[in-house]
Amino acid sequence: MTAQAHVPSLLSRTGAVSVLTLAAVGGTMLAPGATPDAHAATHAVKAMKVAASKKGSPYSWGATGPYRFDCSGLTLYSFKRVGKKLPRTAQQQYNKTRHISRSHRRKGDLVFFHYGNSIYHVGIYAGRGKIWHSPKTGSKVRLERIWSRSVWYGRVK
Incomplete structure (x- = not known):
């Protein structure tokens, strides 16, 4: 030959x-037939940037922005600003996302903190083991290292 x-x-x-x-x-x-993950990633990164733009906004239970947030209110607000709809609570948001492993997480994915099967907190993954979140009464939206191993990850569809 x-x-x-x-x-x-x-x-x-x-x-x-x-x-x-x-x-x-x-x-x-x-x-053909492939899912547009690149397009989804673009929305997710934009949502993460929206959350970052709210740095310093005070926590307020039940608040969904634009000036005060609870944890799921921040994620709901951030994704809504980029055209994606999420339910209100952290548990409902977990139920609505595509669950992914830690090794497949990307910037903009949601990070769900759980105790057993109950979700009690959510933030937006920012890379390097950190999340943007609205932690608790008396605190403000901030970037913080993930402090627990009891987390699950979800990708907004």
């Missing part, structure tokens, strides 16, 4: 690798 006989085979493999590489680094080329 000549070297020229290998060229079409090599090109087809190179093309396939290029498409896979593009998909792995967040490109917008999608295979």
Whole structure:
């Protein structure tokens, strides 16, 4: 077999690798029937930036913004600003998201703190083990390291 006989085979493999590489680094080329995760990631990162813009806003139980928030109020507000609808409470938000593993979490995913099967807190993943959240009475929206191993992750659909 000549070297020229290998060229079409090599090109087809190179093309396939290029498409896979593009998909792995967040490109917008999608295979037919594939889910638009890159598009979802864009909404999630924008929602995270909305939450970050609320840094210093006071916690207020039941508040959904734009100046005061409880934990799920901050996530609801942030995703609403980028065109995504979430239910009101942290537990309802967990039930509505696509559950993902820690190793698959990305910026903008929701981080749910739980005790047993009960969700008691939610924040937006900011990368490097940190979340944007509205923690509790007397505190303000802030960036903080995840302090517990009892967390689950969810991606807004």
